[in-house]
Amino acid sequence: MVKKQSQPNVEETRQNELIQELNQKITISQWIQFIGQLANAIYLSQLSAIQPETSGELTNVVGQWIMTVGQGLTAIGQTTQTLTDEQQLLIEAQIQGDALQALGSAIRL
Secondary structure, eight states: OOOOOOOOOHHHHHHHHHHHHHHHHHHHHHHHHHHHHHHHHHHHHHHHHHSOOOHHHHHHHHHHHHHHHHHHHHHHHHHHHHHHOOHHHHHHHHHHHHHHHHHHHHHHO
């Protein structure tokens, strides 16, 4: 007796394709956020270079740079997860990125 190979369920395949598509969109949005934060950090740095510095402004610039690094790590983690589908790696990278972003936010205050 010949055993039929089970074919992937059409609905399951469609759902997997949708999940992959949404993960790709999330990855793109993470990179867009990173680019925006990077531009903000650069402009804040330039502004602080031409204005008299106060300790609050310097703290704000440092905090923005830390947040930018955190967002970059988050984007890298999301990209890696999308490419390799390793959930643990994504979680670790996002936690590191979120922690740096939180640290940057705290410093800005």
